[in-house]
Amino acid sequence: MPHRTDRVKLSPRDHLFALTGAGVSAESGLPTFRAANGLWRGYRVEEVATPEAFAADPALVWQFYSERRLRHQTVRPNPAHFALAELERGLGDRFFLCTQNVDSLHEQGGSQRVVHMHGHIRQSRCSSRRCSSRPFDDSNSYRTREEIPFCNACGALIRPHICWFGEVPFEMDLILHQLAGATVLLTVGTSGVVEPAASFVKMARRNGAKTIYVGPEEPSNSAFFDEVLSGKAGEVLPGLVRASGD
Ligand code: OAD
Numbered sequence: 316m317p318h319r320t321d322r323v324k325l326s327p328r329d330h331l332f333a334l335t336g337a338g339v340s341a342e343s344g345l346p347t348f349r350a351a352n353g354l355w356r357g358y359r360v361e362e363v364a365t366p367e368a369f370a371a372d373p374a375l376v377w378q379f380y381s382e383r384r385l386r387h388q389t390v391r392p393n394p395a396h397f398a399l400a401e402l403e404r405g406l407g408d409r410f411f412l413c414t415q416n417v418d419s420l421h422e423q424g425g426s427q428r429v430v431h432m433h434g435h436i437r438q439s440r441c442s443s444r445r446c447s448s449r450p451f452d453d454s455n456s457y458r459t460r461e462e463i464p465f466c467n468a469c470g471a472l473i474r475p476h477i478c479w480f481g482e483v484p485f486e487m488d489l490i491l492h493q494l495a496g497a498t499v500l501l502t503v504g505t506s507g508v509v510e511p512a513a514s515f516v517k518m519a520r521r522n523g524a525k526t527i528y529v530g531p532e533e534p535s536n537s538a539f540f541d542e543v544l545s546g547k548a549g550e551v552l553p554g555l556v557r558a559s560g561d
Contacts, residue, residue, distance in 0.1 A: 323527055323542065325499065325559045331406055332497035333399055334515055335414045335421070338504020338530050342393040342549040343420055345386065349506050355379055364479045369442065373472055374460045380436065380475045381456035387418050387436050388454070395503065395548035396424030398556045403428060411493040415505060415512050417477055432484040432512065438476035441466035450476040484511065494518055500526045503548050507534030516540060529555070 325331065337347040348360045355363065358379075362368060369376045403410040403426055412429045414421055417436040421429045439453035448468040457463045464473045478484045494500075500519035507513045516526050516539040528540040529551045537543055544551050 323499075323501075323525075323555055323559050325406070329406075329498045330409045330496050331402065331411070331499045331501060332494055332515075332519065332524075333402070333410070333412045334500065334502045334505065334512060335399070335412070335416060336503070336505025336512070337416060339395050339399075339414075339548045340390070340393075340416055340418055340420050341504065342395065342547060343390040343418075345390055345416075345418060345420075347504075347506075349508070355382075361480055364477065365481055366479055367481075369472075369474055369479075373442075373463055373474070374458065377457040377463055377475070380477070381458060383417075384436055384454055384456060390418065390420065392420045392424035393549045395552045396420050396426070398552035399503075400425030402556050402559065411497070413490050413493070413512075413515075415509070430486045430490060432478065432486060432490060434475070434477040434485060436475070436477070439473045440476045441469060441471050442474040443469050443471035445469070446471060487511070491518075495522060497522070497524050500524050501529070502527065502534075502540070503529045503552065505530070505534060506532075507536035 341347055363376055363379045399412060399421065410428060412421060412426055414429060414431055415433050417431060417434055437452060437454050438450045440450040441448045446466055446469040448466055466473060494515055497519055500516060502516060505512065513536050516536055520526055520539055526540045527542045527544065528534055528537065529544045529548055531545065531547055533543065
């Protein structure tokens, strides 16, 4: 770890951009993607979370997301989610939270200014790029090809409302606008290998922002962080948030 500190002080002029990854939900019981236990039936996420995988075997892809949907129904926010919500209550619109996670744990923990750049596990949409129908709430499980519904508007198969590998994440204009105005980037629980989120730290640094990482392991992009706070998000963040307001 290049640096270590126990305190991060925020000034009244600071704009904080928080970026979270799977690690922030790990203590709630949701497995991360790249841990030793991160494989699903022997597949890496890069093998099932793609448009090509869906075209080849939509039932397999839906089985992957259906299992995740069921799991998400049982989890609750942990102290890391609550700490970020507390930070937001203090900073108001000087706080912005961008998550790569598709769960709703930030919202359940009280966060309001949350953007899900990789979509939502509890939403589905039409799989046709030409269809103008909107994503919709959907917590159903689909296990066979026959169970997968078709779009009412165009007849194509329904797919999870998730950003897959090779696709552009959601809300990038808003995210990049917020990142450009940030004076502090707080990144939590992400391995720093999936773009474009992995490059946010470089962008923030170029703009002069202070950059902080929280997680038990050094991320791939750790060289770009001013501070790397080693530990679990649920243990580090509550103290960090208290210290930031001192
Ligand atoms: P990864 O699984 O790649 O990384 C999770 C990170 O969380 C690792 O660096 C762990 O060290 C860290 N971690 C584990 N437990 C933690 C804890 N208790 N507190 C803090 N950190 C902890 O997950 P992401 O980086 O989020 O995209 O993955 C990025 C994207 O890759 C995901 O959004 C997903 C995946 O493909 C899509 O599905 C589109």
